[in-house]
Amino acid sequence: MLDLGLIFVAAVLVNNFVLTQFLGLCPFVGVTGRLDNALAMGAATAFVLTLSAAVTHLLEHLVLVPLGLEYLRVLTFIVIIASLVQLTQVTVRAISPLLHQVLGIYLPLITTNCAVLGVALLSLGQGFDFVDTLVYAFGASIGFTLVMVVFAAMREQLVEAQLPVAFRGAPIVLLSAGLLSLAFMGFRGIGS
Numbered sequence: 001m002l003d004l005g006l007i008f009v010a011a012v013l014v015n016n017f018v019l020t021q022f023l024g025l026c027p028f029v030g031v032t033g034r035l036d037n038a039l040a041m042g043a044a045t046a047f048v049l050t051l052s053a054a055v056t057h058l059l060e061h062l063v064l065v066p067l068g069l070e071y072l073r074v075l076t077f078i079v080i081i082a083s084l085v086q087l088t089q090v091t092v093r094a095i096s097p098l099l100h101q102v103l104g105i106y107l108p109l110i111t112t113n114c115a116v117l118g119v120a121l122l123s124l125g126q127g128f129d130f131v132d133t134l135v136y137a138f139g140a141s142i143g144f145t146l147v148m149v150v151f152a153a154m155r156e157q158l159v160e161a162q163l164p165v166a167f168r169g170a171p172i173v174l175l176s177a178g179l180l181s182l183a184f185m186g187f188r189g190i191g192s
Contacts, residue, residue, distance in 0.1 A: 016140075017115055019184045034152060039149060042145025044088075046145055049137055049144070053137030115144060154180070
């Protein structure tokens with residue numbers, strides 16, 4: 001149980017894939033202008049990321065490895081992720097049209113989010129079993145959401161700030177992202 005807790009904390013804080021491995025930067029920099037958008041993107045990504053990590057783990061260990069088809073890993077994972085995003089979009093549309101309207105634009109963006117594929121491949125590279133993979137993927141999705149929300153709050157404050165002309169727009173966004181990454185590096189000592 002302690003190992004699962006360490007995997008979770010490491011995925012959320014210590015090895016946050018957005019700030020330490022630079023995966024998922026497109027929604028991090030581009031979508032997080034508002035707090036509600038960041039929460040919606042984080043929730044949608046959390047669901048797809050956790051589900052895709054579970055399915056790709058099973059596919060790897062039940063199909064690809066026994067048949068000696070490991071060389072098809074990335075291709076099959078991309079197809080699985082795209083299919084899960086489409087299934088999620090259809091399901092959300094059928095169950096809750098209002099939620100689909102709120103998440104509408106974010107669901108297709110998840111297909112191209114390299115973080116989803118990255119977490120599936122990283123969990124395999126670490127040699128996690130199925131439960132470890134689920135905990136790691138869920139922790140990674142919580143970490144992604146946390147970073148999205150914190151960065152969106154920072155950007156909302158920056159809109160109101162009196163900035164020099166040279167820092168407005170992309171420069172302050174990149175500088176803020178770097179400072180946030182440095183802040184998360186403070187968690188490196190946890191669990192060691």
